[in-house]
Amino acid sequence: MYMAHRRPSGQLVTLSALIAASVVIAGCSSSKSKTASSSSPSATTSTTAAASASAPAPASAAASSPADAGGAPVTITVGDFGTFGYKEAGLYAAYSKLHPNVTIKEDTVEQSADYYKALQTHLAAGSGLDDIQALEIGFVADVTANHADQFVDFNSLPEGPQLKSTFYDWKWSMASTADGKQTIGLGTDAGPEAMCYRPDLLKAAGLPSDRATLNQQWATWDGFIKFGQQYEAAAGKKGQFLDSAGSIFNAAVTQGTEQYDTTAGKPDVANSDGVKNAWALATKAAQAKITAGLSQFSTPWNQAFANGAFATISCPSWMTGYITSQAGQAVSGDWDIANLPGGAANWGGSWLGVPKAGKNQAAAEALAEWLTAPAQQVTMWTSQGHFPSSSTAAKDPAVASATSDYFNKAPIGQIFGDSASKLKMVPIGPYDTQIQNAIDTSLTNVETKGADPAKAFSDALKNIAQVTGG
Amino acid sequence: MTALSEPAHDLRTTRVGARRKRASALGSRAAYAYVSPFFLVFGAFGLYPLIYTGWVSLHSVNLENLHHSTWIGLHNYVALWHNEFFWNALRNTLSIGVISTVPQLCMALGLAHLLNYKMRGRTFFRVAMLMPYATSVVAATLIFAQLFGRDYGLINWFLHLLGVHHTNWTNGTRWQSQVAISAIVTWRWTGYNALIYLAAMQSIPSELYEAAAIDGSNRWQQFRNVTVPALRPTILFTIVLSTIGAMQMFAEPYLFAGDGTTNGGGEHQYQTLALFMYQQGWTNFHLGQAAATAWTMLLIIVVLVCINAALARGRSRRG
Structure with missing residues (x-):
């Protein structure tokens, strides 16, 4: 959900595996007492959070659904990955309070790529599936194309039209089959994009740093790149202007009518207007030497946040949390957010699907509908910083008028909300994650090794053929 | 009998x-x-699993639709033959194998020879020698990846002091990246091989050395004419093990890249066969192709081990 669309650093995971292993070793002697004591504080924190979550929740969806009418005890398993945050936001506890017969068990996999592999094997075997399965934008297209019949179709449910009306149109159609008849997932969060920047670094380079001026000068990517060249030429500049050429590419690629796939969901990278335009812009920035040449989500990239090695980075809503954790509280208030050049774009986001193989299908449907209902999406924003994929939730004052102290009191709710409401549906396909990785790799070669853009692009196409062929 | x-x-x-x-x-x-x-x-x-992998390699199978596998005979192998990334991976595997194995075994032999002398703190040195081997490959690679970091790495910082320009170890030239990876392998395995050599050296009768000394040969001549011939079977053993290990090298190049991709560098500079196979199977989800690569790797290893054995037999017959 967080690392939407792009695998996070393998090192992070292996590091955490190492740490986990050492904890296991260290905790061998006291594991029993530890688990016993850790369960009670988490229970208390979640009930306090639940108080705020359950108050605005009218449980409209749950009331209209046929779930748990008899009140027989039922355990629902939720399979997800990364930091979905429902438990942390206290939503499971709140739901169990509304429906005392329901016990919710979360089944979390650290990396979305690993989760996807397990999900594919379970779908192929038709067993081992959880009652609710999270689906990420990187593979939701694969599931709708190849496994739609194995999931509950929310479109054909009686409450379908009412559910649909609460979501952004593009969010609903991304989880729908090509003919638009079946919808296999309900949207959780979205990743509308903006441009995060460091006003202090821009100021030091003698350039304007207020949001309004930048929104004007950065209205187009060309304007943004020109601004970057001024930054690089300035005497007072520190580090590079932009973190990576991928920052431009990954944002600009969704601003065309197509990104990696045709409307039929077939990969077609060479002829996509989104790719052509984004590649031209990104390589232009790379050759103008305004980027730090860091591969996104690599260790050096992570280190660069804390070192202030770049002044701007295009940021989906979830990236703000990433910046906060990587750059640290020392630079709180030193960051700010302006609109994304070139118009609205989206990066990432997830859905909840209900496999038909589940034993508690009706109860799982009710829970999925409740978790993705507007009131809960508002809670996810205030508690976890996940931007709603529900247009109703995005209009809620708690979202629409939200500001961030870390980002110099920027009106983040309004900036991301604007972006989300202007988004158009861009076709997605089953190989998007790998395709994006291949292009990012080639872009890094242009940036750091001076590779010829035309040659780098044909290399990327060769790598993509490895994925899409056979 | x-x-x-x-x-x-x-x-x-x-x-x-x-x-x-x-x-x-x-x-x-x-x-x-x-x-x-x-x-x-x-x-x-x-x-x-070995046989089933062979069976899978004759089919077109993808992870997203496991049950729709179709029989395609040897097509996966033909495709592999025409795949430039396969040949690239094979070249990388062989060159990393040579760069990491040859200096490593030579150093191990020398170290074992030194440790074989009576000296103070011998046990300490022997234990210290084995420490890298006891380190997890993941931990070692992560630390080395930091040391070899482009912007904030210790090695570049040191080279900078010497006036050498920053080297992009993780995504530079083929040669730079492969040397960096070989450094990890060498660091981890030298001590292990040295201990094996040391154990074998201690079983060489001391009379041989005494006789050689009486004949007037110095330390170096003793090493060349007594130690090395007596160690020949042990050396063969370590070469076979190192060859198999080099063919299967995976964790080092995978983690060294540092961005979780399976390319082995931006231009596949250090994508080994094992990494290439993993990419086919678990990044691209083409299980049939990955299975074909796995079987091809098995055949290559068998051939290499046979060559090793034949060379060794020829030598011992001559010796």
């Missing part, structure tokens, strides 16, 4: 011999029973 058959010449022992034969037949049956658990487990977790 000879001990058993010799008494059979004696007339008196014919009957005893017959009884022994029966007993040994019974005994061998019991022996089969004793070894069977290993072979049952090996059959289930070693042989069956």
Whole structure:
């Protein structure tokens, strides 16, 4: 959900595996007492959070659904990955309070790529599936194309039209089959994009740093790149202007009518207007030497946040949390957010699907509908910083008028909300994650090794053929 | 065997011999029973996956639709033959194998020779030698990846002091990245091989050295003419192990890249065969192609080990 669309650093995971292993070793002697004591504080924190979550929740969806009418005890398993945050936001506890017969068990996999592999094997075997399965934008297209019949179709449910009306149109159609008849997932969060920047670094380079001026000068990517060249030429500049050429590419690629796939969901990278335009812009920035040449989500990239090695980075809503954790509280208030050049774009986001193989299908449907209902999406924003994929939730004052102290009191709710409401549906396909990785790799070669853009692009196409062929 | 058959010449022992034969037949049956658990487990977790992988390699299978595999004969192998990334990975595997193995074994031999002398704190040095081997490959690679970092790495910082320009180890030239990865392998395995050599050296009778000394040969001549010939089987053993290890190298190049991709560098500079296979299977989800690569790797390893053995046999016959 967080690392939407792009695998996070393998090192992070292996590091955490190492740490986990050492904890296991260290905790061998006291594991029993530890688990016993850790369960009670988490229970208390979640009930306090639940108080705020359950108050605005009218449980409209749950009331209209046929779930748990008899009140027989039922355990629902939720399979997800990364930091979905429902438990942390206290939503499971709140739901169990509304429906005392329901016990919710979360089944979390650290990396979305690993989760996807397990999900594919379970779908192929038709067993081992959880009652609710999270689906990420990187593979939701694969599931709708190849496994739609194995999931509950929310479109054909009686409450379908009412559910649909609460979501952004593009969010609903991304989880729908090509003919638009079946919808296999309900949207959780979205990743509308903006441009995060460091006003202090821009100021030091003698350039304007207020949001309004930048929104004007950065209205187009060309304007943004020109601004970057001024930054690089300035005497007072520190580090590079932009973190990576991928920052431009990954944002600009969704601003065309197509990104990696045709409307039929077939990969077609060479002829996509989104790719052509984004590649031209990104390589232009790379050759103008305004980027730090860091591969996104690599260790050096992570280190660069804390070192202030770049002044701007295009940021989906979830990236703000990433910046906060990587750059640290020392630079709180030193960051700010302006609109994304070139118009609205989206990066990432997830859905909840209900496999038909589940034993508690009706109860799982009710829970999925409740978790993705507007009131809960508002809670996810205030508690976890996940931007709603529900247009109703995005209009809620708690979202629409939200500001961030870390980002110099920027009106983040309004900036991301604007972006989300202007988004158009861009076709997605089953190989998007790998395709994006291949292009990012080639872009890094242009940036750091001076590779010829035309040659780098044909290399990327060769790598993509490895994925899409056979 | 000879001990058993010799008494059979004696007339008196014919009957005893017959009884022994029966007993040994019974005994061998019991022996089969004793070894069977290993072979049952090996059959289930070693042989069956091996054969099933071969079966899968003859099909077009993708992870997203496992049940729609279609028979395509040797097409995966033909595709592999025409795949430039396969040849690239094979080249990388061989060159990393040579860069990491040859200096490593030479150093191990030298270190073992030094440790074989009587000196103060010998046990400490021997234990210290084995420490890198006891380190997890993941931990070692992560630390080395930091040391070799482009912007904030210790090695570049040091080279900078010497006036050398920043080197992009993780995504530079083929040569730079492969040397960096070989450094990790060498660091981890030198001590292990040195200890194996040391154990073998200690079984060389000291009379040989005394005789050599009386004949007037110095330390170096003793090393060349006594130690190395006596170690030949051990050296062969370490070469075979290192060859297999080099062919299967995966964790180092995978983690060294540092961005979780399976490309082995932006231009596949250090994508080894194992990494290439993993990419086919678990990044691109083409299980049939990955299975074909796995079988091809097996064949390559068998061929390499045979070459090793043939070379060694030829040498020992000459020696």
